[in-house]
Amino acid sequence: MRIGELAARAGTTTRALRYYESRGLLAARRDARGYRTYGEEDLRLLRQIRTLQNAGFGLEETRPFVECLRAGHPTGDSCPASLEVYREKLAELDAHIARLSAVRELVRERLADADAGAAADSAPAPPPAPRCALWPA
Amino acid sequence: MRIGELAARAGTTTRALRYYESRGLLAARRDARGYRTYGEEDLRLLRQIRTLQNAGFGLEETRPFVECLRAGHPTGDSCPASLEVYREKLAELDAHIARLSAVRELVRERLADADAGAAADSAPAPPPAPRCALWPA
């Protein structure tokens, strides 16, 4: 299988594959003409990469999963290093979600205040005004 | 007040201020030497920008708030355009949070599966294996 076919079967592009190779993920063999050649196993590795990428993992974070598969394990997350990435990602997601949720709540409050102020037109004074650290103005 | 002082008082850098000016936010007057000169009002505008930036708004999204303040309104979000940005941001945050939460749940499941598989060593078969669209592998 050559690069175009692999890319098509994984739903990605040849450019991405060459990029992965340049980063040291997904090495390719070469045929007599210098063309990259891949096997079915490479499709598995590539699918693992794409799956994690779609889930928001960075390329470097997919490396343990790919190496795990190359080591012959049934799934990319059968190895301790992959599970460690999971744990880090989980913490990262929690922090990220918490932060976004806090912002979301603030925006929602500001919107609600504005709507209330527009309704009760004569008393548009901002009632409690609990400007927190994230929202000092 | 010159650029260095304003930057210090707003907790940012001169580089950022020049950048904002190049983007058409926060214009500055010039003194005889060509130095940028700012007033207290500019500090308010700048604080509004920084607050929104800290909350994850893009620079362009802060523009309605800044213009609202410059128009003499008591707060940056006293104008319809600002409220519209709030609404868009709210939807954006909801979508973003939902996506992150879905990923978080998947990662958590995979971790739990791995831990369970490590505990019950003789039966490490992935029980239900509900590989969803986001997580095909």
Add this chain to the structure above:
DNA sequence: CCTGGCGTTGACCCCGGCGTCAAGCCGTAC
């Protein structure tokens, strides 16, 4: 023979929000 389709490498472009020089001007303190 020529065209078309695949492959190759190398190099620059994109996005946002600045950081980090470089070279030069201005005023002040020593």
Add this chain to the structure above:
DNA sequence: GTACGGCTTGACGCCGGGGTCAACGCCAGG
């Protein structure tokens, strides 16, 4: 004088994950 700190403009770097040329090689079909 000269050294220093603050200001000016301009230009390039960075981060990730590739997109999009350019210029070329290789092979098959009509």
